[in-house]
Structure formats: structure tokens, C-alpha cells
Amino acid sequence: MAEQEHKNSGFFYKPSGVANEETRKWLPRDFDSKLITHSVKRNIDRKRTSIDHVHMVNNVPLFSWVELNLNELCNRKCAFCPRSGDYPNQNIHMDPGLAAAIALQLDELDFSGTVNISGTGEPLLTRNLLEIVKCFCDRQISIEIVTNGDKLKPALIKDLYSIGLSQLVVSMYDGPEQIDYFNNLFKECKIDKSKYTLRDRWYSEDEDFGLIYTNRTGAQKELKKAATRPCYYPHYALYIDWNGDVLLCCQDMYNRTVKFGNVAEKPIFDIWRDKRLSDFRNKLKNGQRCLSPCTNCDANGMLFGKNHAAKWQTI
Numbered sequence: 001m002a003e004q005e006h007k008n009s010g011f012f013y014k015p016s017g018v019a020n021e022e023t024r025k026w027l028p029r030d031f032d033s034k035l036i037t038h039s040v041k042r043n044i045d046r047k048r049t050s051i052d053h054v055h056m057v058n059n060v061p062l063f064s065w066v067e068l069n070l071n072e073l074c075n076r077k078c079a080f081c082p083r084s085g086d087y088p089n090q091n092i093h094m095d096p097g098l099a100a101a102i103a104l105q106l107d108e109l110d111f112s113g114t115v116n117i118s119g120t121g122e123p124l125l126t127r128n129l130l131e132i133v134k135c136f137c138d139r140q141i142s143i144e145i146v147t148n149g150d151k152l153k154p155a156l157i158k159d160l161y162s163i164g165l166s167q168l169v170v171s172m173y174d175g176p177e178q179i180d181y182f183n184n185l186f187k188e189c190k191i192d193k194s195k196y197t198l199r200d201r202w203y204s205e206d207e208d209f210g211l212i213y214t215n216r217t218g219a220q221k222e223l224k225k226a227a228t229r230p231c232y233y234p235h236y237a238l239y240i241d242w243n244g245d246v247l248l249c250c251q252d253m254y255n256r257t258v259k260f261g262n263v264a265e266k267p268i269f270d271i272w273r274d275k276r277l278s279d280f281r282n283k284l285k286n287g288q289r290c291l292s293p294c295t296n297c298d299a300n301g302m303l304f305g306k307n308h309a310a311k312w313q314t315i
């Protein structure tokens with residue numbers, strides 16, 4: 001059956017029939033009931049080659065995706081985000097010295113993946129943001145920022161790209177008029193379309209807000225029945241909080257249920273090899289979401305990381 005356009009043209013809709021060949025390449029098993037926007041799909045396609053490339057270090061599959069939470073601040077309270085509830089807005093930030101130490105360690109590991117600045121708040125509100133981004137750019141580490149776009153102005157855009165930012169991913173929450181607005185803004189700054197991504201996220205709750213919507217391990221919504229699908233996040237992704245704590249994954253970034261060490265106190269590579277983290281991997285590769293917070297998580301978990309999971313099985 002051919003794929004059909006959803007009534008809202010931002011979406012493509014995979015009906016209950018068989019996905020076409022192109023979609024099967026990335027659509028994970030058990031994922032057919034979801035509505036996915038074209039921009040979400042394009043962003044997944046953009047990242048796949050880099051994320052799913054496995055670089056081995058001392059016989060261990062290294063993470064290919066490092067997510068940094070730079071601050072605890074946001075200027076919005078989106079309905080689908082735990083910030084719409086009682087999650088605190090706090091004026092705390094990652095220290096640039098800590099960012100430099102992380103960049104150094106990634107360099108020493110020959111890290112060839114991507115550093116993603118996203119996290120629990122709005123990255124463009126980070127104190128010393130340019131200094132932090134530069135730590136990674138100076139070491140030729142690919143780095144991107146996910147933002148709600150509110151603070152994007154020509155001077156900041158030019159500064160970020162001139163120090164070497166690889167990609168800005170803009171979440172558009174207000175409406176379709178933002179497409180022209182942001183395209184014109186980037187054009188004015190002479191930034192090529194390949195260097196930024198606009199994601200339409202102004203949809204209603206019954207369209208999952210245009211997101212691959214998750215319950216954020218209960219911080220957004222409790223799960224009624226535990227999921228039984230594999231999850232590969234801890235096989236390929238490393239999540240570092242503003243203070244250097246390594247968390248299980250970005251889905252647990254608001255609850256911070258488990259921590260595996262602090263990168264200021266212990267080498268990143270040792271934290272990555274921590275036995276407790278491997279216990280999660282061993283369970284999750286088989287769809288056993290029996291450890292907390294996985295018991296309360298509805299995230300897909302299979303969008304990326306299949307190659308890493310296969311490598312972890314061999315060691």
C-alpha cells in the first residue's frame with residue numbers, strides 16, 4: 001500500500017499496510033502506529049550515517065553521540081515538556097572549564113561522532129555559550145545545537161558558525177509563518193541550507209505535537225504498561241549533565257534516576273565501560289525494560305544504534 005499524506009501536510013502517514021522500501025530503511029519495528037513529520041524523518045536521515053558508524057576503542061564500541069545539557073533554564077513552558085509542570089527553572093550552567101575537559105577527553109578518544117547540545121532547557125540561554133562551543137570546534141569535533149529559536153539573532157548566528165558550529169536545529173513551536181522567518185534569517189547571515197534544520201512542531205496533542213513524543217520516563221506522564229521493545233540508547237549515546245554527571249539517556253534527563261559517575265572525577269571511557277551501564281545494555285538489547293527508569297519509559301529506542309548493539313554483543 002502506498003504511503004498517504006496526512007491531512008496536515010507536514011506529516012506523512014504510514015497506514016497499516018506495508019511500508020515502502022525507502023521507509024523500511026529507517027522505520028523501526030513496531031513503529032507503524034506513529035505519525036511522523038517529514039522534518040523529523042529528514043533529521044533522522046541526516047544523522048544516521050554518523051550515529052550508526054561504530055568506532056572501536058580498546059575493543060569497546062565508543063559512543064557516537066554525546067548529548068550535553070548546558071543549563072537548567074528555559075524561556076518557554078511547552079505543553080509536551082516537563083517544564084509545563086513543576087520542573088524548576090534554575091539559573092545554573094555548565095562551567096566552560098568542564099566543557100574544555102570533556103572536549104579534550106573526546107579528542108584523546110579520537111571521537112568521530114557528534115556532540116549535541118540540547119538538554120532540559122534552552123541552550124541559547126547558556127552563559128559562555130560561544131566559549132563552550134569553541135572548545136569542541138577547535139578540536140574539529142562536530143557540534144550541533146537544538147534550540148527553540150527565540151534568541152536567534154544575526155549576530156549570534158554569525159558568531160556560532162564563524163567559530164565552527166556544524167548545525168543548528170530549530171524547533172518551530174508557533175506556526176507555519178516561522179518557516180519563512182527562519183529561512184530569511186539564515187539567508188541574511190549567508191548560512192547554507194545544509195547547515196541548519198527547521199522542524200515543524202506546532203501541531204496538536206492528537207498529532208503528538210509533531211514530535212516523536214515520549215513520556216520522559218514519567219516526568220511528563222506515567223506509563224500504564226511497561227514497554228517490551230529493545231532500546232539502544234545506552235549502546236551509542238552518552239548523556240552529560242550540566243555538572244558533569246553521566247545519566248542513562250536523554251529520556252531520563254528530567255528525573256535523573258540513575259547516574260554512572262561524573263566526568264570531572266572519572267575518565268569518560270571508564271564511565272562508558274561501567275558494569276552497571278552494561279547491565280542496562282544487556283537487558284535492553286533483548287527488550288527487557290525491567291530496570292528503573294526503563295520500566296517507566298515509552299521511548300522507541302531503536303531509531304539508531306543497531307550497529308553499536310551488535311558490537312556490544314561481541315565483547
Ligand SMILES: C[S@@+](CC[C@H](N)C(=O)[O-])C[C@H]1O[C@@H](n2cnc3c(N)ncnc32)[C@H](O)[C@@H]1O
Nearest residue numbers: 080081118121122146147148171211212213214
Ligand atoms: C527538551 S528540548 C531542548 C531544546 C530546546 N529548548 C527546544 O525546545 O528545541 C529538545 C527537543 O526535545 C523535544 N521534546 C520536548 N518534549 C518532548 C517529549 N515529551 N517527547 C519528545 N520530544 C520532546 C523538543 O521539541 C526539542 O526538539
Ligand code: SF4
Nearest residue numbers: 074076078081121148
Ligand atoms: S521543549 Fe524546549 S523550549 Fe519547550 S519548554 Fe521544553 S526545553 Fe523549553
Ligand code: SF4
Nearest residue numbers: 231249251294297299
Ligand atoms: S528504555 Fe528509556 S529510559 Fe531506558 S535507556 Fe532506553 S530510552 Fe532510556
